[in-house]
Amino acid sequence: MDSMETITLRQQQLQRWHVLKLVLEGRVTQREARSQFSRDDGSRMVQVGRDLVVVNQLRPYPQFEEWRPEVLRALDVYRELAKPAGVDRLGLRYINRVVVAETQFPMERYFRIHPQVPRELGASHGPFMLRLDLPASSGEHRLLITFGSAPSDAGTTAFILDLYDMVGIGPKEGFASLERRIDEAHANVEKAFEGAITDSARALFEGDALGRGRSA
Secondary structure, X not given: OOOOEEEEEOOEEEEEEEEEEEEEOOOOOOOOOOEEEEOOOOOEEEEEEOOEEEEEEXXXXXXXXXXXXXXXXXXXXXXXXXXXXXXXEEEEEEEEEEEEOOOOOOHHHOEOOOOOOOXXXXXOOOOOEEEEEEEOOOOOOEEEEEEEEEOOOOOOEEEEEEEEEEEEOHHHHXXXXXXXXXXXXXXXXXXXXXXXEOHHHHHHOOOOOOOOOOOO
């Protein structure tokens, strides 16, 4: 993973990777080489490939209001140098690793998204992965939610809650809509995170990872 923030309270942890992906007009393949540019302190990295820009935030993770202008500035520099014809699609991804300092507990205590096991199959389950492809709240966005088990230390249970908002842009909108689309994507991811956890999970976190007074 590319970037991470850790928030600790009462032996509970929330770790976050934050990635913005901008696909420019053209064709991108997974095997194409990318150039990487990092800050001296290693807190941010920009990956550039053919028709592709990826901005990764590493620790320390700023609030969204601080991170947003830095992303737009990096995109402006890329546009000035590469002069791309337009934008094909944009993706904003928050990858959350939640560590609970328990090994036996009902999933619904902390999460509103979780496996539903029929009583005939028993009350407990082992490692799992759920994946949901949903229409997002704003515009033509799609929201991909992946939730599942993660490697855990002794005495703890870890989960990955991966929230990925995607939206097509195309020639009609182009670069003029980027700021609005980034804000919509952020709002969708924030809403999804808040909707996926319970008040009990929310009470475990302190600070403000999404910029609204609560962790996410």
